[in-house]
Amino acid sequence: MASNYPEHKSEKFYPLGEISYSWTIPEKEAVYVPMPEFISDNIKRTLSVQNIRFLYKHQLDALKAITSGKNIVISTGTSSGKSLCYQIPILELLLSDSQSTALLIFPTKALAQDQRQSLVRMIPEKASNIMIYDGDTPSYQRTAIRKTARVIITNPDMLHLGILPYHVNWSHFLQQLQYIVIDEVHIYRGIFGSHTANVFRRLDRILHRYKSQIHNEQYILCSATLSNARVLAEKLIGSPMEEFSEDTSGKGKRSILFINPPIVDDQLHLRAGSIHTSARLSADILKKKDHQLLIFSQSRQSVETAVRRLRDLGVEVNGYRSGYLPKERRKIEQGLKQGEDRCVVATNALELGMDIGEMDSVISIGYPGSIASFYQRMGRAGRNQQDSSFYLVGSQNPVDQYLMKHPEFIQDHTIEPALIDPDNLLILFQHLQCALFEFPFSEGESFGNLSIEATRDILDYLVSSGVARKSGGQYFWFQSDLPQKVVSLRNSSLDQVNIISEDLLGKKIRIGIVDRLSSYWMVHEGAIYFHNGEPYRIRSLDLEENIALAEKFNTWYTTDAIRNCQVTPGKIIESRDGIHATIYVAEVTVTDQVTGYRKRDIETYQILDQCPLSLPEEKLDTKSFLIVLKKEFQEYLVHESLWNNEINDYGRNWPIIRSKIIQRDQFSCQLCGIQAEEKFLQVHHIVPFRNFSNPDSANQLENLITLCRNCHQRVEAAVKMRSGLSGFASALHHMASLFLECDLSDLNVIADPENAAFQGLPAIYIFETIPGGIGLSQSIFQNTEKIIQATLDLITNCECEDGCPGCIGPAGEIGIGGKKEALAIGNGLSNSKYGEDSLLL
Template identity: 45%
Template sequence: MSLLSLLFHWRADASFAPNVTAWKRIPAREGQYAPIPEDLTLALRQSLWGKGGRHTALVTGTASGKTLAYNLPVLDYLLKNPAGRALYLFPTKALAHDQLAEIREMTSVTAAAYDGDTAGHIRAKVRANAQLVVTNPDMLHMGILPHHPQWEAFFSQLRFIIIDEMHVYRGVFGSHVANVIRRLKRVAAFYGAEVQFMLTSATIGNPHELAHTLIEEPVTVITEDGSARGEKHFLIYNPPLTDEKLGLRVGVREESIRVTSDLLSYNVQTILFGRSRRSVEWMLQRLRDKWPGKAGDIRAYRSGYLPQQRREIEAGLRQGEVRAVIATTALELGIDIGGIDAAILAGYPGTIAGTWQQAGRAGRSEDASLSILVASANPLDQFLAHHPDYFFQRSPEHALLDPNNLLILLDHIRCAAFELPFQAGDSYGNLSHAQTTEFLDVLQQTGDIHHSAEKYFWMSDTYPS
């Protein structure tokens, strides 16, 4: 039995087909290929990073090869220049460790993670020896930039900064991250480093604006996707009515379990996205109750699990031992979980971009794949179920952020002053010298900094995190 057999069955199933409000078939696409360049370093650096050191943003679909696109030039450079250094920023520790494992399989470059899970006795070795460090914005803010003198050897040779999944950095969180990057650039410049950024993102409405706002540098955006893709079926499914007069329907979790159970009966490896940790655990138990003989093949994945548990589940998915996983958005990002055949979304994630991101977790090979959005009773879900063209014809939302929000900006100027004294004439981010001086004067009045000999020095006893 196969996915296509199940789809054929569903089309004729009186308990399923009437509830499908949209069935969109996205045809397969052949890949575009090119020969491997003989001189890998020169060719990759010119084609992927741009001539003259341009910063680049890759904005293409899931499983389109974005990771390989930045790994090849960075790893090739580090192999040929052992003193060089690279910094990879990921939004989550799980994604960072997943990519670290992939890097270690590819090359002999000394790569290491530096985050909250890194043991204290290992951190000094990472600072001294790692050519490539993977971390996250929180650790960069709290554990690296405030202690940059310990990272002098690393920052002085820093050549590349990779910012993966940049579409995550929006709103208040993105505004904080943009300021952390400002401080990172300031510290790197202090040690004489000339860094080159490369950013990646799922499809969003304003990739150039977002990339430019994050790094405040001219950015070349690449959106052409030449990766091969199998046929994809995308269904919007509205659970059946239980009370037509009141408009009551079967619950989204119950119906998502039923759909997932059908997929399991056809041996289709499936990921089921829940909206909360509680709903994930509830659906896990219900699905295991339906399949008591396969309880070990059905797992949950969410924040709060130990790193070892998460790695075990990820490996089980890649190897095909785990046939169904119920997950929160913790598995929405690009963690390698192999060739999942079907993705079930128990409720609308809230954005068109987020919906395509979760749906894209299925179909990471050239085989046919399936994504189903199961509508909840939420009015927005019901609107999409009754007007599916609105969803399919709309472009993904814009990712917006405001690094110059006064409260956010003032806090990060405090952090920047702690890390390095401001000199007269300095500017911060895209602020003018005069605007920066106004903020410094405010901090001087509050007693946080002291102005002496054309410099502004941090005066407080604690780190202003």
């Protein structure tokens, strides 16, 4: 976003931390145009009652395109009146004598409720024709809704599970369908977007059969500002779109502040928690001003934590997240609109375009993951061209710490495209089964972008597997179970594990669900699992029945899985050679196995115990971005990492322990075998000394080994290089997710100091966690230099001494250090001058 913003400003005196940056977006005048003649007088009168007597210019342009029968996508800022662009055609539809229908699809139930209220407020006499059909709709109302509603408001999940499989019950509605509205298109990225695109393929296939050759429904899509809104929209619906992205709406003045919590541990460079800091900031804001405040948090659990902190500070606050009963959510939504609720903490369920009243300020606890979401959150305040304030409170996360020092990334960075891959084979395979259930396939039919032959091959495979049968040149679904029930739009896994507990009467109840791959590390036997803030201990994980049995447990510890993850590269897709490294995009197989878990103190995070597990290996075929360091650069790093660090205090008994170990090892180096006098030998900690909270734990005899000076230097250099490689890889992982605007969990990272596939050279894999990949690896490859430079900036500008969670991640958190080594690796990669692309088949 190009800007005339002031220079970076730091105000160290701020009592709740540091205002690392602040700027003001000035107010902006709207460009109005008169109501056009093609809008009927009835609609003009209806709009006038709502004080809408003019249109913004971009609204008029979009309505002209809709009137001419085009599919459109509107990609403008918050509060720019996108909703009116589809509300006007729907109002015309309802007031006409035709039987035409409209399907409105929103990603959240809150937004669906808001849009129905908005339409009903404009045309109350048609309220019975405008109905919501989602998971909250009572079963006794559903038959009547299918028969009488002309406008159905739903979400992708309900379309997938509750409408398309039962399309016969919707035949009249679907035959008359004129408009399909898809709002908040920028949400449909990654796995969710790839699944949703296939849901629309299935909808299109059903409409083609109901409407025969008269297949003339129109798509109206709305999105926050995206650099590829038209491309994303066309991938979602599979049809050409016309884009409208010039925002001619008016805006009030916005004050934006980036706040970094204060340092609470100078030695480890640890900051106060972002939730605690945000709670104090909220209390401060609400005391000074009698206005509304909305706080965004990243997870359901953090919402509950923030609510508790705020109430401890005397703030009247409500939470808002999934898991609340529908009546609770509706009450909070109304409280926001009517100004009765002054403070609400929410997940991104309130990030979208719902009109939530006269909101004055918004706090975001941490960066939401994309620039589009950043502006969506900011746009929740100041919706009626009033002045507003937006606060981004940084966490210890490396991305947040980078943005605290580089706010220009958000100000000046072009919003990255939202990436989806509807043709991901696993996702497409699942939806082809759903489509087969909904309608038989003919031999000459294709699905999605599959060829007729490829579609037939998959259908033949389903026949051989017994889930389909072929008769008379057609393929039919041959199972009683709905395939839709095992396909989650939010995840690519075919299998789901149900988390089962018991209520007070001993009745088994399902408290949650997790995909099978995640179950190995989230709900293994002995795991502590938090659900809506309540702790449970997993008694058993049954992978044959896909059930994890949980019991309520007042825990004093948490658990984290010990995972052995290996990556095996396959076909090289792209490569570029540099002076110090070669970079690749490759097909890879990831082998992941949970081998045990650690118990950690819930307050101090110290390791209390380590327990073994025996769980099966899981394999994932995906794509990866890959850096392989060259041998000469590796040798340089090993040599340069041999600087002297501060000598550790090994405890009062260290001379006695040292002598005992050397005698145990018979005065010989345990690597090269050389024998020497005691004074020429050294004792090495196998698990680094700094990993432990006290010398007694570190100096256990089994953790000590005798080495000669040369071998000890080589081992220490290797440890430091591994720490540096791991630390740089962790920072690179975070920066890649920032630049690609994807979830951090969409990518994973492995740093291998001796990668067997590349002659034992050090390698960093950043691989996609989505089967088959969706193009994230290629995007990293195309932006390598930019992402490496950002990674260097993050580590260099961090004020810690030798690495911390805010720069090099876990390596710094456990005290290994590695900051200098990570910088050395990063500088070498930055200066590698990668050559032209080459395609290796």
